[in-house]
Amino acid sequence: MESLNNTETTLAMQARAQGALEELLPVLQPLAAAFAAAGHQLYLVGGSVRDALLGRLSHDLDFTTDARPEQTQAILEKWAEVVWDTGIEFGTLSAEKHGQQVEITTFRADQYDGESRNPVVQFGDTLEGDLVRRDFTVNAMAVEISADGALTFHDPLDGLTALAAGQLDTPAAPEESFGDDPLRMLRAARFVAQLEFEVAPRVRKAMAEMATQIRRITAERVAVELDKLMLGAAPWAGLDLLVDTALADEVLPELAALKLTQDEHMQHKDVYAHSMTVLRQAMEQEDEPDLVLRWAALLHDCGKPATRAYTEEGRVTFHHHEVVGAKLVRKRFRALKHSKQMIADVSQLVFLHMRFYGYGPGAWTDSAVRRYVTDAGELLPRLHKLVRADCTTRNQKKANRLRRAYDDLEQRIAELAEKEDLARVRPDLDGNEIMQLLGLKPGPDVGRAWAFLKELRLDRGPLDRTEAEAELLKWWASQHTEGEDQHA
Structure with missing residues (x-):
């Protein structure tokens, strides 16, 4: 029965792929005919065949051919609207026509040196020789497209059976x-x-x-x-x-290390399992795949192994693991050569993910709410999702309490946002106004005055100009008084 079911599955897959490719024939048949006229064969290959069989064919199609790169280029320049030859030394050319992108590579029969992953590029002469050098059998299938639009399936390595399984x-x-x-x-x-x-x-x-x-x-x-x-x-x-x-x-050693760390709530086998749950729950909140959110969810507790300690009662703690975790993320992502923006975003989310746990009705002032929003900046929507995803307790009362508390925080953020621009908390006076009021020239004192006004803005919200100037003058006078006291 299992064999029968597998056969039914493979037949259904082939029928699905046939239908998907027939829809593309108005574009692809003239291309195949052009190759045939030049005495060459054209095959859809690899991930494109796999995805067609799975019903998820994309607009980027991969082909292989016995034609050498220069011959492929000559054919494409007559057929396509745009041709890219950036991969021609590896036998690959790309082209586009009517919005359909294709990538065509000459049969390969590469040899590897066993030290790097860079092959000595050698062009092959057979489809089977090309397919056998591919990574997995599910990526080693091909569909031949003939000049008349006929489609012929080639599967010398039984990739279809593996795909069905x-x-x-x-x-x-x-x-x-x-x-x-x-x-x-x-x-x-x-x-x-x-x-x-x-x-x-x-x-x-x-x-x-x-x-x-x-x-x-x-x-x-x-x-x-x-x-x-x-x-x-x-x-x-x-x-x-x-x-x-x-x-x-x-x-990614920071991930493997989580297997060694027992979750302090004893609700999971280990912090690794908790992190996987948080990743799942963060993804459930996505409108579309969000790489930054997913990395932050996965690594939000990566600082726990380095901060693990035990109380006198034997309870495990991870104090300041968010600080250590943010540093570990920056170090790992730099080693992986991620972009500066990715490094900054993921590490900041890891750093901030514990901030909410000091929140409670009446526990946070408006100043604390402003600082939460300001520190998160453009990451605030992601931080909301990460904090909610981090609730994995099986204690339903506790889970509901945390959910209500975060609902309350978001409501307070919304209420403050109606009164003031929380997205851009800036001092009530700019640099030029500070210099004019205090009689300063550009320099460190202007930066210190600006920082004072920003802190004041976070603490008290927007001030009118008169009040802001009065507070700045009072602060400036206190700075001179402190300096004189120290000198005395």
């Missing part, structure tokens, strides 16, 4: 595949997150045995794969694979 396996022995290109181990975790597949037992075993080989890969390439994993439908599945195979020890 939801399994990732390598065309050759995984040790050989990962030895050629260790990045494929991260790609396995990424596909697990994106497609919600399982890896074959031999693939998992090879990943665990070869985890240190990932050191051959540049930080930038690692970061790209991790970001794609985090944007998947089930990033926790890919992260679990990284941790279980020790790849996380190499690329």
